Amino acid sequence: MNETSPGPAGGIEHPVTRTAGPRPGTHYPGRLGFRIASVPAPLYLVLAGLVVIAALTGHLPDTMVVGFATTILLGGLFIWLGNLFPVVRDFGLPTILCTFVPATLVFLGVMPENMVTVVKNFVDGHGFLDFFVVGIIAGSILGMPRALLLKAGPRFAVPVVGCLIATFVLVGLLASVTGFGFIEGILFIAAPIMAGGLGVGALPMSKMYASATGGDSAAFMGDLMSAVVMANVVCILIAGIYNGLGKRKKQLFVGFNGHGQLLRISGRSDELTLPPKRDTSSFIALGKGLLIAGSLFIFGNLVAAFIPGLHPYAWTILAAAAVKIFKLLPQDVEDSTADWGDLIGAILVPALLVGVSITYIDMTQVFAALSNPLFILLTVCTVVIATLSSGVLGWLVKFNFVEASITPGLVMADTGGSGDVSVLSAANRMHLMPFAALTNRLGGALVLFVTSLIVPFLV
8 A cells, every 4th residue: 555545444554654764763773863762852851750750659550551651761761872872882882771771770779669560560471572572573484585484494403503512512621621610611601501591591400400419409590690691791792793893894704794684595586585674564454463473472372382392482483484384374464464573673672671671680690790700701702602603504504604693693692582682682683583582492492401411410
């Protein structure tokens, strides 16, 4: 439908156009002027003032709609602040501020308790994380050319398995040389970092280690959590560096940077590259996209209930891939789902980063991790080895080096779903979320299995 056609039924299909200028999203690096969270600064101050006053007086309602307002306002502020600084904004400063400043404010006791409670319930209890990730997954897969999905999927196993083997062996050897211990380096540094999240990493591993040693799982949790959190910081910084290099059009060798494109193989360009994002959609299209994304997630949860072992995200990804590969949906419905994913990626990234920061990041653990130089060295080396090995192996099977370094490399070393958002946002490659989520779920399960085989050697 063209932009001048109001459509039937009182304008229900009236096109929805971009209103924030030519920028791809509210979180995109660049000068924002006097607009914060895409609204004029004076209006922003009024809206933010309302939230702060309500929170300070204990009258900020603990509801989903208030969670949206609070996180969007907070995220918009930190993105705006990060974009004030040229050069470093291209290297992930806005994302870093969104990821760590809110957690620091909670740590210092500056953020009102009422606001903290509302945001935590919004992200965890009301399911905002699921809302975001599922929308991105469904939109990215159904908006992806079918040929790209078919050619990229099978190749993905090479960098996933290869970088796990390389990271475990090399980190173990480095830990042995530095006196940390070969087995200890794998179990306390490489394994929890490469598990792709806390749910399949630090939490079950602490119980396995306690069972093997006869100790208390809580005694292991601090070290494991510190490794995961510290690695997540390094992942975000590296992702920002990759994005900054991309802004400067650096091609160090053939196939180094795909600028968001995964594959560098021959074929029709319209089949193997991601199509440009559409500038307009319609209200009814966005509604259809929300319906399909939600339905795919319901299917994923339903299958997970009867076939345990894989996270509902993984089943959702597989279901979306099957729908795309076998052309089970009309093209207009696929496009609508892609539009919905683009909407979420364009406006809700800062909100989720802030929510994740307040809900999941404990700055006490971050500071504890920074107090041990050897621990920092091994953690940084784990992320670097995973990133480089994944990039090299991906390049060998015709991925672009940077994209293969980011996923599966960096996303295996971050904190899982929330870490994926931070890393892909810093790298400005949010459309890679399906590959990131699948890597975390399947790769994490593989890491947990291998770890269970090594645990008996823990003294």
